[in-house]
Amino acid sequence: KLFFTDYGNAAKVERCDMDGMNRTWIVDSKIEQPTALALDLINKYVYWLDIYLESVEVADYQGRRRQTITKGRQIRHLCGLAVFENYLYTINSDNFNILRINRYNGTDVQALARLDNAKEIRVYQKRTQAAVRSHACEVDPYGMPGGCSHICLLSSSYKARTCRCRTGFILGSDGRSCK
Secondary structure, three states: OEEEEEOOOOOEEEEEOOOOOOOEEEEOOOOOOEEEEEEEOOOOEEEEEEOOOOEEEEEEOOOOOOEEEEEOHHHHHEEEEEEEOOEEEEEEOOOOEEEEEEOOOOOOOEEEEEOOOOOOOOOOOHHHOOOOOOOOOOEOOOOOEOOOOOEEEEOOOOOOEEEEOOOOOOEOOOOOOEO
16 A cells, blocks of 8 residues: 655545555545654554644544644654654754654653754664565566566555556556557
């Protein structure tokens, strides 16, 4: 799945398949300007920053069990968001401090370090990496990912795929080759 925020005409947190199909709204009310999100892949929660409402919130992948983690003026200056174990990690865009926030109660906010011009943050840890298994976009014997001549995107599951073409090309009637 692909998770993303939108704060155009109607602000929301959404998800869709990697090929853009099955677009689903997770949160579409009491939200104004969501600017960053992070996923708890194990428990299936999505966290987001709303800089207009000055809040950090969480909901499950279906938009249920929504909670406010923390709220206040300090949120206005945050950018980037990552989750690991009991904490959220973010960056204060005013002073470029990396902050750690307890994700269960919003307390225990601690500045960990300063990184000049940092705008995004990611936590890489072996446990949070999805197990690699056989999938529909694996390279075929001819060197084409998923049998697609240009781009292979996973669809509704790791067993399904959609072929797409680079800019300037159109997908052929076979659904795999680009012309």
